[in-house]
Amino acid sequence: MKQGHVHFVGAGPGDAALLTFKAARLIGEAEAVFYDALVGPEILKLIPARAERICVGKRAGCLSMKQREINARLVAAALSCKRVVRLKGGDPGMFGRLEEETSALGTHGISYDICPGITAASAAAAAAGVPLTARGLVRGVRFLTTASCPEKENRPDWAMLASAEETLAFYMARSKLPEIAAALLEGGLRADLPILIVEAVSLPQEKLQPGRLDELASGEIGISTAQPVLLMVGETLALAAEAARERLHSPVLEVASA
Secondary structure: OOOOEEEEEEOEOOOHHHOOHHHHHHHHHOOEEEEEOOOOHHHHOOOOOOOEEEEEEOOOOOOOOOHHHHHHHHHHHHHOOOEEEEEEOEOOOOOOOHHHHHHHHHHOOOOEEEEOOOOHHHHHHHHHOOOOOEOOOEOEEEEEEOOOEOOEOOOOOHHHHHHOOEEEEEEOOHHHHHHHHHHHHHHOOOOOOEEEEEEOOOOOOOEEEEEEHHHHHHOOOOOOOOOOEEEEEOHHHHHHHHHHHHOOOOOOOEEOOO
């Protein structure tokens, strides 16, 4: 029996200009598109009018389609011989439950491929004009989330994180900013370590807020937004405030003073 194929496509952080050529082509060829709530509106305009559109939600704190229903509908669409695009914000393999969806397809013998996308931490560092690593100073990058699942509570090893020479990028951090900062201080990071809060990265409402770890832990720095929030912590971010000031001419950049 002939059946369809599923393309897992990274939509990047939101700006349609940051899509890969391959991602844009796959979206334009789709017969059914399952997309996350965080996919940028300009990207959704690339979906052909003939294609079936299915919003699955996947936004922290908001109602979303249950994962088992997403799996089942992906399988059904592929079995009906459709060319299916599963459009995920950022990179499909980064906190996107990709393994659950590919496993469901594999159970039914459905083929798939993965088109990577720019993840939020890379876009945030670029917006701030800073590197994620620096030779002899920051040797790596660690992507993290403090979100838990019903099966297992997420409890990072804060002391281990504090001891590494890394830039830390916390996804889905909006509701836990002071708690993350306090835990990192308790783990051993120094109080004046630079941080950067990034809201709605790459979108017109993008906002960068540099500061220090102790300021975040004490509540001196805060947010009042429903936008997606990424928290970055590390030595290279010391350049963020200066870089942001130099780029105030950019129409997509807003900088809030700490």
